[in-house]
Amino acid sequence: ETGVTQTPRHLVMGMTNKKSLKCEQHLGHNAMYWYKQSAKKPLELMFVYNFKEQTENNSVPSRFSPECPNSSHLFLHLHTLQPEDSALYLCASSQDRGQPQHFGDGTRLSIL
Amino acid sequence: GQQLNQSPQSMFIQEGEDVSMNCTSSSIFNTWLWYKQEPGEGPVLLIALYKAGELTSNGRLTAQFGITRKDSFLNISASIPSDVGIYFCAGHPSNDYKLSFGAGTTVTVRA
Numbered sequence: 495e496t497g498v499t500q501t502p503r504h505l506v507m508g509m510t511n512k513k514s515l516k517c518e519q520h521l522g523h524n525a526m527y528w529y530k531q532s533a534k535k536p537l538e539l540m541f542v543y544n545f546k547e548q549t550e551n552n553s554v555p556s557r558f559s560p561e562c563p564n565s566s567h568l569f570l571h572l573h574t575l576q577p578e579d580s581a582l583y584l585c586a587s588s589q590d591r592g593q594p595q596h597f598g599d600g601t602r603l604s605i606l
Numbered sequence: 607g608q609q610l611n612q613s614p615q616s617m618f619i620q621e622g623e624d625v626s627m628n629c630t631s632s633s634i635f636n637t638w639l640w641y642k643q644e645p646g647e648g649p650v651l652l653i654a655l656y657k658a659g660e661l662t663s664n665g666r667l668t669a670q671f672g673i674t675r676k677d678s679f680l681n682i683s684a685s686i687p688s689d690v691g692i693y694f695c696a697g698h699p700s701n702d703y704k705l706s707f708g709a710g711t712t713v714t715v716r717a
Contacts, residue, residue, distance in 0.1 A: 498648075500648075534709070535709065536609060536610075536694075536706075536707040536708060536709050536710075537649075537694075537707045539704055539705070542704070550704065584648050584649070586648075591703040591704075592636075592637075592698055592703035594637070594639055594651055594654045595651075595705060596651060597641075597648035597649045597650070598648050599646070599647045599648045600647075600648050
């Protein structure tokens, strides 16, 4: 039990589908993050939310759309994805920005 | 974020051996973190370091925050089969709240 729960754990979708990834943290943290993890590459930060406000969009294509309705929940809405978007998508949270981050187990996304 | 240079990329060790890996950056960091990731799971925080020169242990793991604030190392003593996984260094540069990550060190333990 990591304190950060991600669903689904695995997702296979076609390029024209629309799906959403969900993240929930039970740690009382104020900041939440989306990362993309591809093989043999360092983690790539996608989005940062602090107290529900988006504070960072790391030049992510608009086919990825984040949503943070409250400090405990974070969503990543996906539409019209490309094969190169296949990766492990990790959610993380921290007490505040600049504090150690705690990760969920990720969603393994495969685009057909 | 800034890229960290983590080495080695991979290592194959015998059970019982000690393991050492390190991470360097070209600029000063305020914190150094070490994570371990096992297949099918997310990274798990092992050790967090906050001060230059700090040496911290977590069981058989020991990590140090370099005096120059530009490097850190992680040692694993008397390795066991469950030590297999990918170990990542990460840190907060002095001028940024965002975490920078190394590319990881893959550890394989032979019984």
